[in-house]
Amino acid sequence: MNIDQLNTDYGIPGNLTFATGKGGFPMIHIDNGKAKALISVYSGQVLSFQPATETTDLMFLSEKAYYAEGKAIKGGIPICWPWFGPDPEGLNRPSHGFVRNRLWNVLETATTADGATKVILGLKDTEETRGIWPQTFELAIAITVSTTLTVELITRNLGNKSFPLTQAFHTYFQVGDINRVEVLGLENTQYLDKVDGGVEKTQLGAVAIANEVDRIYLNVTNELVINDPALNRRIRIKSSGSKSTVVWNPWVTICANMADLDDTDYQRFLCVETTNAATDIVEVPPDGEFRLEVIYSIE
């Protein structure tokens, strides 16, 4: 992708510019008075979002993240699609699908009536993607940067058969001190405990993190709040199109074994993922579309 051409076609003077970032990837820099954001065109991924009123980024982005073709960038909002987690058909295809590690296309940029900046990136099937997943599709991500951050993932089925879909906004929230963080809104909700062989359990009280946590919460209907006393902020997560939420923190050992995380990074992030996962499977009909949306605000 030619950066000058991207700026000519899609730049918004004073608000949005393209520049070559790490790994040579095209990056979108937004600074519109309401917030600053960094979006990678590779992986269709928000890497950074900070409202003008805040002193700390909403996102955690690993210092050791890979910026290389075929690898996922650790941090921000990776997109898991068209499956969440391991290959649902056991064919050894990559975990979390195949769009978080490929270059997307820039489809549109705009300033909205209320001064927000909107970016739409997209992917279509190719011979190569049909070799991995035999479907004809259009995938778009619409990212709206304002005092809040809105991300919408739109799946269109251009084929003549319905297909099942699981997916996630695999968001890495920056937190001040993992030991003091709690997630509110999941009280009395059933979850599958992936750290305990997938056993179904009931959440009692707020979610606190004191060891490895890898859970799929089911039938989630509430807005969620991450309460982070160390950063003196509450992150509100409002979603639509999702009935499940994944909460993930690798804790000490897994974190130390991940080459793209620093050993102590588990103390500085929590993934609270807006998903269609486990039994929350979406069927996308032929000529149909499905929208998964999330809005993040900081209080």
Ligand SMILES: O=P(O)(O)OC[C@H]1O[C@H](O)[C@H](O)[C@@H](O)[C@@H]1O
């Ligand atoms: O390292 P990744 O492939 O990005 O996956 C990181 C994590 O993603 C999700 O949260 C899963 O529930 C975890 O089981 C997985 O370890």
